[in-house]
Amino acid sequence: MSDQLAQSRTRFAGGRRILDSTLLRLVAATAVGALTGLVLFSLTQVTNRSLFVITGAVAGAMAVLVVQWYQRTARLTEVKVSVPQLSELTFAVNNDSRQVAWQMFVETVTRVSTQPLASDEGVVREALTSMYGLFSTTRETLKTARPSAPVPGGQTVEYLAITMLNRELRPFLSQWHPRLREFEQAHPDGPESDWADNAACRAELQRVQRDIHAYAVGFARLAGVREAESMIGQVPAPRAPDDRSERSASPSADSNRRPR
Secondary structure (H helix, E strand, C coil), X not given: CHHHHHHHHHHHHHHHHHHHHHHHHHHHHHHHHHHHHHHHHHHHCCCCHHHHHHHHHHHHHHHHHHHHHHHHHCCCEEEEEECCCCCEEEEEECHHHHHHHXXXXXXXXXXXXXXXXXXXXXXXXXXXXXXXXXXXXXXXXXXXXXXXXXXXXXXXXXXXXXXXXXXXHHHHHHHHHHHHHHHHHHCCCCCHHHCCCHHHHHHHHHHHHHHHHHHHHHHHHHHCCCCHHHHHCCCCCCCCCCCCCXXXXXXXXXXXXXXX
């Protein structure tokens, strides 16, 4: 309940900020336009004062709307991104969409979605919870952000985020979350290692990680992040479900590492 309340507050606050900003600009532009009309009246000594005030106010309001449109559509930069299962796409980004891309980059690289989870590490339940958290956060980020202006021949950052949700996260979660929950309900005190699909789920998780790794690199390119690969790290190649080989011992390995 608290998570739903927090999400509702976030959506409300985001919409309120956008509305307040637009209203403030409209009021300021109207006032400037009205004063401009009065100045013109003084200079020309035209008797119809109301006409000048109204004309100036309308001109000011139109000016702020034009400026907002320009800020959303102008100064666009074309960026090419390779998306898993799709060909290379061209994206058109401005300052607003770069901010959204940066938020998405941070979310993807700080979760288990791109960080390795070896066969003898972590807990699958926590990994699935983290992936579901990425799904929810991505959806809320897109809801509260201002939609990017459509540009002929170019995709938007929203397209990349929604593609990640529908092609990667949703199929994975819809398949493995119910199966793990069924095992947990049938064996409330049993260790997760007794789950017959444990190895298969981890192998599929690694495959999804590699795809989301590519999305994270795409978000980084859209946000203008340099050396994104070194920040994200490398995701290991997926193992087959029946691969029971032991992981090589390493002094720096932390067998108790748990995903967020």
